[in-house]
Structure formats: structure tokens, C-alpha cells
Amino acid sequence: MFLVVIKNGITLLDEKGLRNDGRRWNELRPLKMSVGVLKRADGSAVVESGKTKVLAAVYGPREIHPKHLALPDKALLKVAYRMASFSVEERKKPQPSRREIELSKVIKEALEPAILVEKFPRTVIEIYVLVLQADGGTRVASINAASLALADAGIPMKGLVTAIAVGRIGNQVIVDLNDAEDKYGDADMPIAVIPITGEITLFQMDGTMPPDLFDKCLDAAMEAIHKIHEMQREALRRRYLKIKEELIKGGGK
Amino acid sequence: MVKVFEMPIFFKNMDIVVPGDIIAQGKNYKIVEGAFRYNDKIISEVLGILYVRENTIKVVPLEGNFYIPKVGDVVIGIVIDYNPVSWSVDIRAPYLARLDASDFLGRPIDPNREEITRYLDVGDVIIGKVAMAERATNPQLIAHGRGLGKITEGKIIAVPPKKVPRILGKNQSMIKMIKEITKSEIKVSNNGFVWIKAKDVKIESAIIRVIRKIIREAHVPGLTERIREILLKSVGSGD
Numbered sequence: 001m002f003l004v005v006i007k008n009g010i011t012l013l014d015e016k017g018l019r020n021d022g023r024r025w026n027e028l029r030p031l032k033m034s035v036g037v038l039k040r041a042d043g044s045a046v047v048e049s050g051k052t053k054v055l056a057a058v059y060g061p062r063e064i065h066p067k068h069l070a071l072p073d074k075a076l077l078k079v080a081y082r083m084a085s086f087s088v089e090e091r092k093k094p095q096p097s098r099r100e101i102e103l104s105k106v107i108k109e110a111l112e113p114a115i116l117v118e119k120f121p122r123t124v125i126e127i128y129v130l131v132l133q134a135d136g137g138t139r140v141a142s143i144n145a146a147s148l149a150l151a152d153a154g155i156p157m158k159g160l161v162t163a164i165a166v167g168r169i170g171n172q173v174i175v176d177l178n179d180a181e182d183k184y185g186d187a188d189m190p191i192a193v194i195p196i197t198g199e200i201t202l203f204q205m206d207g208t209m210p211p212d213l214f215d216k217c218l219d220a221a222m223e224a225i226h227k228i229h230e231m232q233r234e235a236l237r238r239r240y241l242k243i244k245e246e247l248i249k250g251g252g253k
Numbered sequence: 254m255v256k257v258f259e260m261p262i263f264f265k266n267m268d269i270v271v272p273g274d275i276i277a278q279g280k281n282y283k284i285v286e287g288a289f290r291y292n293d294k295i296i297s298e299v300l301g302i303l304y305v306r307e308n309t310i311k312v313v314p315l316e317g318n319f320y321i322p323k324v325g326d327v328v329i330g331i332v333i334d335y336n337p338v339s340w341s342v343d344i345r346a347p348y349l350a351r352l353d354a355s356d357f358l359g360r361p362i363d364p365n366r367e368e369i370t371r372y373l374d375v376g377d378v379i380i381g382k383v384a385m386a387e388r389a390t391n392p393q394l395i396a397h398g399r400g401l402g403k404i405t406e407g408k409i410i411a412v413p414p415k416k417v418p419r420i421l422g423k424n425q426s427m428i429k430m431i432k433e434i435t436k437s438e439i440k441v442s443n444n445g446f447v448w449i450k451a452k453d454v455k456i457e458s459a460i461i462r463v464i465r466k467i468i469r470e471a472h473v474p475g476l477t478e479r480i481r482e483i484l485l486k487s488v489g490s491g492d
Contacts, residue, residue, distance in 0.1 A: 042316075042319070043316065060319065061347050062347050063347050063349070064347075073388075114272075116289075116298060119321075120321070120347065121388045121389070122348065124347075151271055151299075151300045151316075152316055153316060153318070154299060154300060154316035154319075155299075155317075156272070156287075156299050157272040158273065158289070158291075158298065160271065160272055160273050194273070195273065196273040196275070196291070196296060197291060233274070236300055237269045240269050240472050241269070243473065244473045247470060
């Protein structure tokens with residue numbers, strides 16, 4: 001018993017309740033995370049969520065230039081979110097757009113509460129996020145990648161930041177929206193949380209949402225966030241466990 | 254009556270923890286470094302190795318390419334600038350360190366009579382001690398005294414500053430062992446520079462190789478023994 005929703009020739013929900021890419025309502029896209037992918041960066045990570053692919057690099061804490069930007073009591077966090085010109089179907093002009101500048105700010109504000117910036121006064125922590133391929137949910141993938149890269153850079157944090165987009169098509173709550181659902185769905189709600197303290201550091205919504213569905217959305221988001229958080233922890237530890245295993249197999253040589 | 258405290262702990266000693274992992278619960282643990290308290294939980298703040306000894310908790314970071322100066326640290330730095338009475342030294346920290354001429358020469362200097370570049374010039378390397386490190390001001394160094402001063406020979410390699418404790422080893426056991434076997438002079442600075450003065454190039458490269466290995470395998474127990482084996486094989490028992 002599902003309502004079929006077709007918009008702009010795209011079947012957003014079919015009669016079995018499956019979405020346009022065959023997922024159930026609370027199913028995440030296949031998620032891949034790897035840490036330490038860039039040699040020259042202090043910390044780096046790649047997050048792939050379905051067709052969305054995001055690369056994040058972290059530098060610092062390091063000396064700030066120009067000096068007058070320095071904050072006397074904490075580190076300045078600089079975030080640059082950029083989309084590669086080949087990341088979308090029609091070539092994106094390389095010049096930073098309004099949207100990119102806004103998302104840089106939003107991502108910065110989502111990460112800052114988790115970072116113990118007060119440990120590094122008068123310094124800067126730089127985060128570069130590059131969207132290699134965009135298929136919806138790039139801001140949440142960026143936050144997931146950036147928080148992994150921060151941990152990989154050894155920067156002290158209250159906890160990892162985990163993000164997910166939820167939304168609705170008609171009366172159906174959906175988790176982890178792709179591009180089509182983002183464009184033609186009725187609501188899109190990206191959320192970022194520090195799971196350990198339960199702080200919500202990013203909360204946006206595009207579209208309309210009745211109150212009862214809103215609660216359902218939030219619950220679904222939290223469930224997904226715990227799943228992703230576990231994967232993030234795993235991704236960080238995997239590299240070290242690999243070296244450990246290698247040594248144990250090789251008889252300590 | 255003796256009050257029994259519940260002290261649950263969720264990880265084993267030497268486990269790898271990531272930021273946000275709940276290490277333990279209860280008010281009776283003492284945090285040495287790398288963790289913070291949230292309500293009654295103790296949470297890791299870095300990606301690192303957990304050390305639990307009785308009721309102390311310590312998370313030693315595995316990553317981190319930065320160095321934050323602490324009073325008493327031994328640092329190797331490169332002179333990058335000077336003024337009539339002091340030098341600016343790059344110690345790989347987000348802050349430039351200042352070395353006063355008198356703290357290097359051990360006597361007051363009259364800038365009208367002598368130029369300090371006679372003693373240290375841009376590009377020179379010094380080994381010093383952090384004399385002052387505060388939040389609001391840049392750190393100050395002292396490079397006068399035993400084992401401190403200008404470096405004029407040997408080789409310096411850079412390592413991630415967070416791996417320095419592993420290169421030194423418990424009670425300096427690792428570095429002592431390397432020094433003994435290779436019969437070389439080695440100084441490991443807290444800011445992640447290793448100064449090596451070896452008899453010949455072969456020994457020097459052997460030392461560099463094992464240091465690279467320590468960095469890679471810092472989190473795997475039994476490191477000292479593995480390094481000893483490798484060193485003995487490549488250098489011999491040292492005559």
C-alpha cells in the first residue's frame with residue numbers, strides 16, 4: 001500500500017514503496033570511507049555515498065596569515081567547500097558561487113562546536129572540501145569527510161561530527177536523499193550531530209513538513225547518524241589495525 | 254564502611270580510540286592527557302592509543318603534524334630572522350620562537366658594538382630549550398648550557414612531533430638502545446626533529462630506516478624488540 005509519486009518523469013516512489021534508485025525509505029546509499037588518502041595534507045579523507053564523492057583535507061593548526069585575522073583565545077577555522085567543475089552534469093564554472101561560499105560557512109559552523117579550538121590560540125585550522133562528484137547530499141558528505149580528516153590530522157575534538165539528510169516525498173519519510181529526491185521531493189532536511197553529546201550542529205530545511213512527519217524524520221535521521229558514526233570510527237581505526245595485522249602475520253618482522 | 258565506586262571501563266589497555274569514544278565512566282579516574290570529562294563519562298578527544306594504569310587514563314595521539322611548545326621541551330629550530338638583540342626561530346610550531354642574544358651567548362650583548370649575526374645567522378640550526386610558553390605571547394627559548402647551542406654537524410630528519418614519545422620509548426629505552434647498538438649520537442627534540450651523528454653513512458641510513466619504521470608501527474606492541482633485531486642485523490653488534 002504505497003502511493004506512487006511521479007514527478008518530472010521520475011518515479012520517486014513506486015507501488016512497492018521503493019525509491020527511484022531502488023532503496024527502501026530508510027536505506028542508506030552504499031557508503032565508503034577512507035582516511036589518510038593525501039600524503040602532503042596533515043589529515044585527509046574521502047567519503048563516497050552512492051554517486052556522491054567528496055574529498056576533504058585538513059592543514060594545521062598552523063601560523064595564521066594575515067596576522068590580523070588571529071583570534072587571541074582560539075584557533076580560527078577556515079573552511080573552503082568547492083565543487084569540481086566536472087562534478088555535475090553541466091560544467092560548473094570554477095569561480096566560487098554564492099552557494100559554495102554559503103556552504104563553506106554552514107560546514108564551518110557545523111564542525112566548530114566539536115573542535116577544541118581554544119587549545120590553539122592565534123592559529124588557523126584550514127579545511128578544504130572538494131566535491132568530486134555530486135549526486136545530492138554533498139554538504140552532509142562534506143561534514144562526514146571533514147570530521148574524519150580532522151581526526152586524522154590529530155586535532156583534538158569533543159567527538160566526530162556525523163551528518164545525514166532526511167526528507168519527505170508526499171507522506172513518506174526518506175533518508176539519505178539523492179539528487180532527484182532533493183530536487184523533486186517535498187522536503188529536504190540536512191542534520192549534523194555530535195553523537196556523543198547529542199548536540200545538533202547543523203539543521204536546515206528546504207520545503208514544507210507537517211509536525212508529525214517532522215518527528216519521524218528526526219528519529220530516522222538519528223538512527224542513520226548512529227550507523228554512519230560507527231562507520232566513521234571503523235574507517236579511522238582500520239588503517240592502524242591493518243598495520244598491526246600485517247606485523248602479527250609476518251611474525252613481528 | 255568503605256564506599257565502593259563503580260568504575261566501568263569500555264576499552265582495553267593499548268586499544269585504539271577515536272575522538273568521541275567513551276573510555277570509562279565514573280568520577281574516580283584521573284585523566285593524564287588526551288581525554289576530557291563529560292558529565293560522569295570520560296571521553297577521548299584524539300585519535301590515539303589508550304593507556305590505562307590503575308585509575309589513570311591517558312590517550313597518546315597517533316596523528317598530528319603540529320607541535321605546541323611546552324616549558325622545558327628540548328627543541329631544534331632554524332633561525333629565520335634576527336634583530337639587533339634577538340633571533341626568530343622556526344620550531345615547527347604555529348608560533349615563532351624568540352631567542353634573545355643573551356640567552357644564547359650567556360652574557361649581555363651591546364647591539365651598538367657587535368652584530369649578533371657573528372654568532373648565529375639566518376639558516377643556522379640551534380638546539381634549545383623552551384623557557385617560556387604562554388597562550389598570549391610567542392614562546393621564548395634558551396640555547397645556552399650543556400647540550401644546547403648551535404648545531405654544526407650531523408644530519409637532521411623531521412618526524413611527526415606526536416611520534417616523539419615512541420622514538421624515545423619508555424624511560425628513553427628505545428633511543429638508548431639505538432644509541433648503544435649504533436654507537437652514534439642522537440638527539441630527539443620534542444618538536445619532531447631527530448639529530449643524528451653517526452660514524453659513517455651506512456649506520457646513519459640504518460638509523461633513519463628504523464626511525465621511519467618506529468613512526469609507522471608506533472601503535473603495535475613489542476616495537477623495541479623488533480627494532481633491536483633489525484638494528485643488530487644491519488649494523489652488527491657494534492663490534
